[in-house]
Amino acid sequence: MSSQLALENVAVAYGSFTAVSGVSLTLESGEIGCLLGPSGCGKTTLLRAIAGFESISAGRISLRGDTISQPGAMLPPERRRVGMVFQDFALFPHLSVARNIAFGLAAMPAAERQQRVAQMLELVSLETYANAYPHELSGGQQQRVALARALAPAPEVLLLDEPFSSLDSELREQLAGEVRELLKRNGVTAILVTHDQHEAFAMADRIALLRQGRVAQLDTPYNLYHNPGSEFVAEFIGQGSILTVSVNEAGELNDGLGMLDMGHRHWQAGETLRLLVRPDDIEYDEHSQLSLVVRGRSFRGAHYLYDLVLPDGQHVPCLAPSHIDVPPGGQLPVRFNLQHVVVFEPDTTPAESATA
Numbered sequence: 001m002s003s004q005l006a007l008e009n010v011a012v013a014y015g016s017f018t019a020v021s022g023v024s025l026t027l028e029s030g031e032i033g034c035l036l037g038p039s040g041c042g043k044t045t046l047l048r049a050i051a052g053f054e055s056i057s058a059g060r061i062s063l064r065g066d067t068i069s070q071p072g073a074m075l076p077p078e079r080r081r082v083g084m085v086f087q088d089f090a091l092f093p094h095l096s097v098a099r100n101i102a103f104g105l106a107a108m109p110a111a112e113r114q115q116r117v118a119q120m121l122e123l124v125s126l127e128t129y130a131n132a133y134p135h136e137l138s139g140g141q142q143q144r145v146a147l148a149r150a151l152a153p154a155p156e157v158l159l160l161d162e163p164f165s166s167l168d169s170e171l172r173e174q175l176a177g178e179v180r181e182l183l184k185r186n187g188v189t190a191i192l193v194t195h196d197q198h199e200a201f202a203m204a205d206r207i208a209l210l211r212q213g214r215v216a217q218l219d220t221p222y223n224l225y226h227n228p229g230s231e232f233v234a235e236f237i238g239q240g241s242i243l244t245v246s247v248n249e250a251g252e253l254n255d256g257l258g259m260l261d262m263g264h265r266h267w268q269a270g271e272t273l274r275l276l277v278r279p280d281d282i283e284y285d286e287h288s289q290l291s292l293v294v295r296g297r298s299f300r301g302a303h304y305l306y307d308l309v310l311p312d313g314q315h316v317p318c319l320a321p322s323h324i325d326v327p328p329g330g331q332l333p334v335r336f337n338l339q340h341v342v343v344f345e346p347d348t349t350p351a352e353s354a355t356a
């Protein structure tokens with residue numbers, strides 16, 4: 001059976017500049033995907049290509065097996081059965097909530113339209129706001145109206161363009177979780193664009209992390225964090241440091257501290273490796289012989305995130321309970337717990353250019 005949405009080897013060019021190339025990904029029915037990445041990596045360009053606002057210069061985009069974009073041919077946005085929620089919600093200020101939601105249903109007979117609007121109001125729990133105007137609603141409520149409006153025509157895929165960015169940061173993660181619940185409950189296939197990994201984690205089943213117009217890794221949130229395939233992914237996702245370490249004659253890793261306990265893993269003597277160390281790979285241990293200098297720290301409520309200096313000058317993060325209160329310049333006794341860390345071969349390839 002065909003995927004709900006499939007991108008095969010898609011490229012998008014603006015004149016001679018190739019903004020996106022070689023992008024392949026599929027979404028199955030009811031799946032929530034995410035395009036994540038730093039500013040300028042091509043997220044919006046890809047979303048616009050899926051919506052039909054941007055033509056593609058290579059590859060194919062299809063919805064349930066039907067081609068909607070290929071070089072030189074594209075179905076116009078209004079014929080794609082794609083719904084869109086914009087960054088600023090784009091509600092019509094002079095229309096009531098109900099009329100905003102009814103906007104895309106002009107072709108429907110009036111009675112059916114009214115029923116559909118009522119159903120959408122219920123879906124987003126705004127039944128009592130049908131006659132309110134957008135300015136009378138909170139940011140979160142406005143967003144639910146935008147969602148209801150986009151879902152009203154029953155699109156085959158819902159596109160969400162940075163849907164939480166105009167809301168305050170406290171609300172964002174909570175809303176991302178709520179929107180996920182709503183979409184999952186209703187079996188909506190959706191794709192979200194964001195540069196915020198917490199939003200991506202809270203909403204998506206699978207994430208395509210983009211770098212300079214290409215997919216750096218397409219994976220579950222768990223794998224992106226725990227099994228990053230490259231240093232770029234490791235540095236973009238979560239916190240951590242990448243240490244340069246050498247392998248000694250016994251095949252063990254040595255970083256100037258003595259040996260790092262890596263469980264049963266061994267490497268070729270003489271090699272240099274890059275090791276991803278996450279804050280939870282280094283634990284506070286009051287009995288440890290090893291103390292590291294505190295370079296800085298930030299308060300996280302239950303924890304301090306410490307920035308510690310190794311004897312050779314490299315830094316490592318460490319998450320310690322916040323009652324362990326060592327100011328910068330002090331020494332924190334720690335233990336390395338590196339059984340699950342990720343090791344990279346040295347990355348000598350220069351960053352790829354997006355321009356083909």
Ligand SMILES: Nc1ncnc2c1ncn2[C@@H]1O[C@H](COP(=O)(O)OP(=O)(O)OP(=O)(O)O)[C@@H](O)[C@H]1O
Pocket residue numbers: 014017019037038039040041042043044045046195
């Ligand atoms: N209309 C355009 N004409 C020419 N270049 C463009 C156009 N739109 C985007 N670009 C370029 O294409 C690249 C990708 O842009 P895009 O807006 O897709 O990135 P993004 O990942 O969505 O970034 P942001 O998170 O900042 O919105 C950038 O280098 C951008 O400068």
